[in-house]
Amino acid sequence: MNGADLLCETLLANDIDICFANPGTSEMHFVAALDRQPRMRCVLGLFEGVVTGAADGYARMADKPAATLLHLGPGLANGLANLHNARRAHSPMVNIVGEHALDHLRYDAPLTTDIDALAWPMSNWVGRVETAETVGARTEDAIRAARTAPGGIATLILHADAAWNPTSAAPPARVTLPAPVAPDDRRVRAAADALRNGRRTTLIATGLALRAPQLELLDRIAARTGARLLAQQSNSRMQRGAGRVAVDRVPYVVDKAVAALADTEQAVLVGAKAPVGFFAYPGKPGSMLPEECRILELVEPGEDIVAAVELLADMSGATAGPAPRLAPRMRPEPVTGRLTPDAIAIALAHHMPADAIICDESVSSGRDFFGKTYGAEPHDFLQLTGGAIGIGMPLAAGAAIACPDRKVITLQADGSGMYTLQALWTHAREALDVVTIIFANRRYQILHGELKNVGAGEPGRNARRMLDLDNPELDWVRLAAGMGVEGASTDTAEGFAELLRTACTRKGPFLIEARI
């Protein structure tokens, strides 16, 4: 057994049996080891942003890490943007990054880079395996780091000779994970007291607090205490739709967020961060909460958020109170005519099947989605958590692999979609049950709004050339076909509804170019 074999076996012994990969020469012994392990499912991405984004989607839906395999510093660099999103989502992940043989580093061969420096900004843990003898222990460290609540990015740098040299290390064992950290009673008590002190209170939740059972408890707490319940602006995963609690999110736009929270005297953060502006703007506040607002954190990072919500429900008397308010199944009036984001949301409310997984990278165009889909079939809603665009189609790939029996629907802005369009090939290769909806407005629409906000007036030639995706227009049906994914284009509400209905009644990848 060589180091690469031991690494594979350690992953498998810890229930990590999916490896999203784009290997290179320095990883070839690891590839050979994977080839000897048919239990490991290897999924190729044609660009590393696909690899890391898919591992994120997988982790969000499987609640456990996948492995990735990346080629040296540049391969890691290509995957960093989606690692950034995954880190913000607290998705567990074990990255294996190949590195030159230890002795080869002194030659400064062309691909040599400072992998640690590149890894740290987007990782919670970084480690190096320099010898075959240390593969087992370091891999266990990485798995432990990835799986310790709330979940993190572990990046294991594997020297080529550590992979190819034989090892006599003990066979892999299942890593002992630290027990969940119980919530702090006094902290929860303080929140419960605050909820009863008569001040206007907003509960802001994220993470595991947005799963259906926890949202039901939070709704009962809110109902019992008169507080308002909101989700954080951007969340890893949120369970919603008919039969579930209808929760709004903190708005993205600064003025709207400030207005929405203007009367909040107390905010109880349920795993969430205090809401801040995604960006700074001259003369606008950075914090979305009023200056005098009191902020209470229900849990500290790593504490058991599920237990904390249960304890808060008990302490606030909600458990003894009325049942949660659940959204009924609702079908908004269908619309016809020119296709709009609103019409897309309405069609989704009608046709998305039960237990669909929505991967949302619709950016500006998807802001109407929530309003129309509180009563859609129950679904999971996955967001762009770190603002690094290019997550939608990779995330969908990972979610579909984690949940092969569920329909995945991607709401994909065209500008962001171009960042990692290679993911469509993985949809085709793996025959994933993913419907990709491209919001084809032919521009970075959000930036047109921002340019207007800075008072630059009508965009001139240079600004238009940087913010518009026209001349030539992208043809997403051809792009998809080039990667083996069937697609169709439409610019009417009724055409879209029919395409979506059809796509939702069959299996396999499909792309709809929604010309809005």
Next chain:
Amino acid sequence: MNGADLLCETLLANDIDICFANPGTSEMHFVAALDRQPRMRCVLGLFEGVVTGAADGYARMADKPAATLLHLGPGLANGLANLHNARRAHSPMVNIVGEHALDHLRYDAPLTTDIDALAWPMSNWVGRVETAETVGARTEDAIRAARTAPGGIATLILHADAAWNPTSAAPPARVTLPAPVAPDDRRVRAAADALRNGRRTTLIATGLALRAPQLELLDRIAARTGARLLAQQSNSRMQRGAGRVAVDRVPYVVDKAVAALADTEQAVLVGAKAPVGFFAYPGKPGSMLPEECRILELVEPGEDIVAAVELLADMSGATAGPAPRLAPRMRPEPVTGRLTPDAIAIALAHHMPADAIICDESVSSGRDFFGKTYGAEPHDFLQLTGGAIGIGMPLAAGAAIACPDRKVITLQADGSGMYTLQALWTHAREALDVVTIIFANRRYQILHGELKNVGAGEPGRNARRMLDLDNPELDWVRLAAGMGVEGASTDTAEGFAELLRTACTRKGPFLIEARI
């Protein structure tokens, strides 16, 4: 005038009038400033790897830097792989990376990252502009860093409020660049002496030593002293073809490189690094030169390589010797039948026009190119310098913008091409005169060879799933069409030759899928 305006004007005052860009909200004031400067040409890339690769191609052909505009840490991260290649090519470049307003950093907004940490591994200089008052001086520092020989990557991190705040700083001046560092006489003398000591000597050249006049001098030195002349394995830019010196490169494959250099007793490095293996392999050497080989460096980094070559020619008596040996125009016998890499090289030898620029990312498939094209029309040959794949089509975009009157031909492996295929859209948007040849072998061919080398035997299911690009096959003609680039596909030598001939007699972007 605000900080963003001053930044633009400082760039323009220093002859930097191209900005390859993919901006975001935090760069919107800079976008507005660019919009007020019609002298600045803004070129949008639909992914940052396109942006940085294009800036590299531009710098290699224009011999001066372009600016790039990147959005925060993730935007920079997406551009890092091609920055790595550019740094290895010593291409001058000024990256403007947006950053949150200084006061906003404390909120840890979703896109917040450690930009310095990300920038350093792929930059020669990193600086931060925290206030509008310091924009001018820091921009000048960045330009100086980029333009100091041999050229470097300068990354300027621009806080949003430094861009939007007014500045009373002095109007921009042209940066005084350090004078070229004269070569060290004793160092050159030592090389000249070595060339006459009767030992078998190889001159290994790169950088500016590979322009036509310097190659002629080096050839005369070699002829005069009995030395052999080789180019480094991978080079930023090399002038070759009919009427120029025919120079081979150090082979890529370790065994071949070792064999080629086995009888070298002395190596004179003309700007080059001592040749090393691209990767380490068990039981194979890391250095390609024999252990006992004496190594002489003609110049130190930053020294004037052109002057050093001239001095060496004088000192070695070459200037008084015979004229250089220049390759005649040669047209290899055309071939027909199944398309092969060899047939592609032969067609290129026939049809590429004079002064073409070849951007080579053909990886394993392009290894036959040199042998068939020593007598092609004179051309510039640009390579993948850092091994980070995804450079070819972006590099071509930049080269075409630097040299609008010259035909650019990209030799593009399919696997590498998928990394930054978005560059095709920029080819179309800017109506660039680029012919892209896709070597469509439907696999990471180089890795199949490497897997064989590690003794893994026939690849099994997992290995094939990571190394093959089939199932589904990519359709490059559709991918190109989806981005507005016309294309055609062929699998015969005569079909390819005809497509290439046609593409070379018309202007504008065209893609040939060469099914080899």
